[in-house]
Amino acid sequence: MQKQRPKHLDLTVIRLPLPGIVSILHRVSGVALFLSLPLLIYLLAGSLSSAEAFDSYRAVVAHPLMKLVLIGLMWAYLHHFCAGIRFLFLDVHKGLELETARATAKVVLGVSLALTVVLGVFLW
Amino acid sequence: MVNRIVVGAGYGLRDWVMQRVTAVIMALYTVALVLFLLTAPSSYEAWQSFFKSTWVQVLTQTTIVALLLHVWVGIRDVWMDYVKPVGVRLALHSFTIVWLASCFIYSVKVVWGL
Numbered sequence: 035m036q037k038q039r040p041k042h043l044d045l046t047v048i049r050l051p052l053p054g055i056v057s058i059l060h061r062v063s064g065v066a067l068f069l070s071l072p073l074l075i076y077l078l079a080g081s082l083s084s085a086e087a088f089d090s091y092r093a094v095v096a097h098p099l100m101k102l103v104l105i106g107l108m109w110a111y112l113h114h115f116c117a118g119i120r121f122l123f124l125d126v127h128k129g130l131e132l133e134t135a136r137a138t139a140k141v142v143l144g145v146s147l148a149l150t151v152v153l154g155v156f157l158w
Numbered sequence: 159m160v161n162r163i164v165v166g167a168g169y170g171l172r173d174w175v176m177q178r179v180t181a182v183i184m185a186l187y188t189v190a191l192v193l194f195l196l197t198a199p200s201s202y203e204a205w206q207s208f209f210k211s212t213w214v215q216v217l218t219q220t221t222i223v224a225l226l227l228h229v230w231v232g233i234r235d236v237w238m239d240y241v242k243p244v245g246v247r248l249a250l251h252s253f254t255i256v257w258l259a260s261c262f263i264y265s266v267k268v269v270w271g272l
Contacts, residue, residue: 064232068254071229071261079268082209088202115188118181125178 053139060117063110070107077104105154112146177231180224187221215269222265226258 050058067074080091094100120142123129129138198204208214233254241247266272 061236064229065236068229068233068257071257072264075261075264075268081205082268082271085202115185119185122178122181 051136052143053135056117056120056139056142059113059143060121063114063117066110067107067114070110073103074107101158105150105157108153109146109150112149113142116142116146173231177228180228183224184221184228187217190217209269210271219266219269222262222269226262230254230258 077095080088080095083091095104120129120138123138124135129135194208198208209218234251237247237250237254241250
């Protein structure tokens, strides 16, 4: 096919549709979780440490800056989880219709953000 | 139309399947852990004794192995998509392997209370 097609690869010009935003955020959250893996294992270690070490661990995770990081990671996990389930359904050809795909993308974005807010308020 | 000659390579299908299977394992583990958190008494002691039982340790370690395989496929895809110079990509792949291997060893120490 030798047809001239309009190309809009200028990232400042193209407008990514909602499913595209969910997709790139899936990737961003995945990389964020990858880089935070040692921190996440440390969090488990702290929660399982002896009573004395546990107190100093509590002080670490109670720091406001740490709490912000943890809420960020909470969102990354929730988004990666919800978007991942959506992708699994797309893999088995469920929800491929444009309308459905747009709706589920909206749900993924909304549910993970809403749960982050709820859990963030609860844990602060 | 792609005319490729199939010579026996996997074309990434195995990795693709592994990423999905490990995703399901992690999702099931997440659901189980959330159910525990919602039903169990929220105390330091309950959490500690929960993670002292062997079956929890085994399932946690298995899920972490699944996680590391999942991350390897995902992060490798990211490097392959965005990093074209072979040397830089090789360095990033190596970094990823070392990073994940370290995480595995750390996770063994933590999960089994060593």
